[in-house]
Amino acid sequence: MANKDKSIFALSTPWGTSGISVIRVSGKGCRNLVKTMCSIKSPKPRYIYNCNLKDKQRNIIDNIMVVYFNSPKSFTGEDMLELYTHGSIAVIKRVLSELSYLPNLEPAQPGEFLKRAYFNNKISLIQAEGINHLIKSETEKQRIVSSNMSFNGTTSLCKKIKEDITYIGALVDATIEFSEEDESTQKSNIEKLIFKIIKELESQLKGIETTRKIFNGLNIIVFGPPNVGKSSLFNLITNSDNSIVTSKAGTTRDLIQIALDVEGYKVSFTDTAGLRHTKDDIELIGIKRTTKKIESEDKLMLVLSPDSYNKKNVKSLKDLFNKITKKEIIIIFNKEDLLNFKMSQKKWFDALPFLKKTRFITTNCVDKKTKHKMLRKISKFVKNEFIEKEKANDNNLFFAEYRHEAHLKKCLKFLKSSYNLLKKVELCSEELRLALKEIESIEGNVDRETKLDIIFNKFCIGK
Ligand SMILES: Nc1nc2c(ncn2[C@@H]2O[C@H](COP(=O)(O)OP(=O)(O)O)[C@@H](O)[C@H]2O)c(=O)[nH]1
Ligand SMILES: [Mg+2]
Structure with missing residues (x-):
């Protein structure tokens, strides 16, 4: 990843001839850029301007539309610009080269906009992966599963599973307070609840095979x-x-x-x-x-x-x-x-x-x-x-990556051992805590930079 203090830019639409092209800039200095290149003194955030885009010598490169987004209300959470130029290869080349001469501005690495969005808590890791799949999707089935991952479906499911595990954890801890008789009814309740999540995880793991077939x-x-x-x-x-x-x-x-x-x-x-x-x-x-x-x-x-x-x-x-x-x-x-x-x-x-x-x-x-x-x-x-x-019920497909599969499998393992350890409250609680951590990891509690780079480098430039 490029230095986080640096601002980044990239062409976000495909390279080639088209009606318009979108060039994105993210990081410090965006506001200044609108002033110097677009001659707009104090741009109103999220407001579309029509202007002449000028180079250093004040020659017009193109007549464009531009939007300035102020941090944190932008895709990456940083100050951002979107330049809508004519979709001409010559114009794109000229604008990118003009940007590359500016201090503190670097070409974005693949997936870097999404990565910054993730670091600034604008999206979770699973949403970033979903958006990456959505961009690449070519068929309706691919779109449906990518949408589940990008727009709330998977996030809601993870939230539900986390809430369920947390609730079970609280019940387990409370059993210490119960009389022996109440304790056994409570434990059979807990068993049922754990069993329900186990079934859900098993069905999701099965679904990953289907998702892979849909994507590949x-x-x-x-x-x-x-x-x-x-x-x-x-x-x-x-x-x-x-x-x-x-x-x-x-x-x-x-x-x-x-x-x-x-x-x-x-x-x-x-x-x-x-x-x-x-x-x-x-x-x-x-x-x-x-x-x-x-x-x-x-x-x-x-x-x-x-x-x-x-x-x-x-x-x-x-x-x-x-x-x-x-x-x-x-x-x-x-x-x-x-x-x-x-x-x-x-x-x-x-x-x-x-x-x-x-x-x-x-x-x-x-x-x-x-x-x-x-x-x-x-x-x-x-x-x-x-x-x-x-054919499967696409609305029930929420996971796709090997990373997801590994965490789901581990979560399942911890849940199963919590089920077997119900008699030893502390050990059972610990297993539930570990199970919870696995679901959090799916959503994005991945703190090692190197591991994240592996994930984001699969994405396209400009995303
Ligand atoms: N009579 C007849 N000939 C066919 C039919 N399908 C293909 N051919 C001919 O069979 C020959 C071999 O076809 P080709 O598709 O190259 O076969 P391949 O070697 O299995 O790939 C060609 O001369 C085709 O025109 C068919 O349904 N009926
Ligand atoms: Mg042949």
Whole structure:
């Protein structure tokens, strides 16, 4: 992080041509900057001004809008400026270079505005992480979960859990005062309360898996023997011509990936090299990469066709299936327009009997007339088989980071031992106190600068 006494500046909108661009400045000297660069003598805070932005030689750089925010009523809690310039690369460059010559002003590090906001108690750590996800979000599901984290959802849940643990702590401490009989009813009450939080934490930990899938996307790997029409199918699904299609076996060598938004979920499809024994060393690299990818991902789309049925291809697939376990597989029987289609389907199932229960559809990827109908059929199949089961109540997803998971797990551990230590009031109280600390850490009681840097460096510049 840059020196906290220094002021920082950055372009907060993307670099490039657009209607407007926003450049942010935070720290001491903002007010003075409005005077010198914008010729506004005493800017009213949070008031938008139209002015000419001038360089040191008093030449006009651009006609802009500017807002001055006075500390602590700003995003970072410091004095701040937002300059709305025309979205021109030349203007942006000129303004940034002009700012960089000013004393006490430095380009912001990634996430530094958020970091200052956090240090000035404007936002919690989890809110900063949420805003970072929100900025990067591309699909509706990603937006919903990021919003939960940024705008109160997660904070309220943490508050509720903290209140519950504190309340239990008070009850535990009070048991000392009770008669033996009252003590046992009280303890069974406490047990119930602890159990309720344990259940909540367990459900949140489960939810993290779902959140990760929402943020990282679901990966579907299109694979199979050469020449079955994998690349044709991939191009059809992704509405692209990114994958080369030829009648020559071994055309695709690189892994080609495209991400789509399927009902608010980010879904990435990967086209792969056809699996076969080959002496071509470049194709071999492609096949190795394909096998590795299949081994590492869960959702597999096996493409087969009548003209690809032969002993060698059967063996390649058998070898692969011997290596992999626990995958979700669906089959696309392609080239349904070929004459011996039905027969070949049976042959494939007979050769690979373990696939007999696998769900499948039949397709034709070359007939332009049926293209739209085919796409609908494939999309429906993919949705039913791969997306539906991932669906969760997004409003109940509040955590995403490995950091959150670690604290939740520790909190759970302390709660469980407090449950087991109910008879020893002091020890039980101590476990509850430790559990409480873990929830506070999620919200941001992280005091080691280095650890914070790891978190904030993942963020973008200008945020
Ligand atoms: N008849 C027919 N040919 C197809 C179909 N899908 C793809 N092909 C053809 O099969 C050949 C191999 O296709 P390609 O997509 O490159 O297969 P890949 O090697 O599995 O990626 C090309 O000549 C395609 O035009 C189909 O549904 N029917
Ligand atoms: Mg191909």
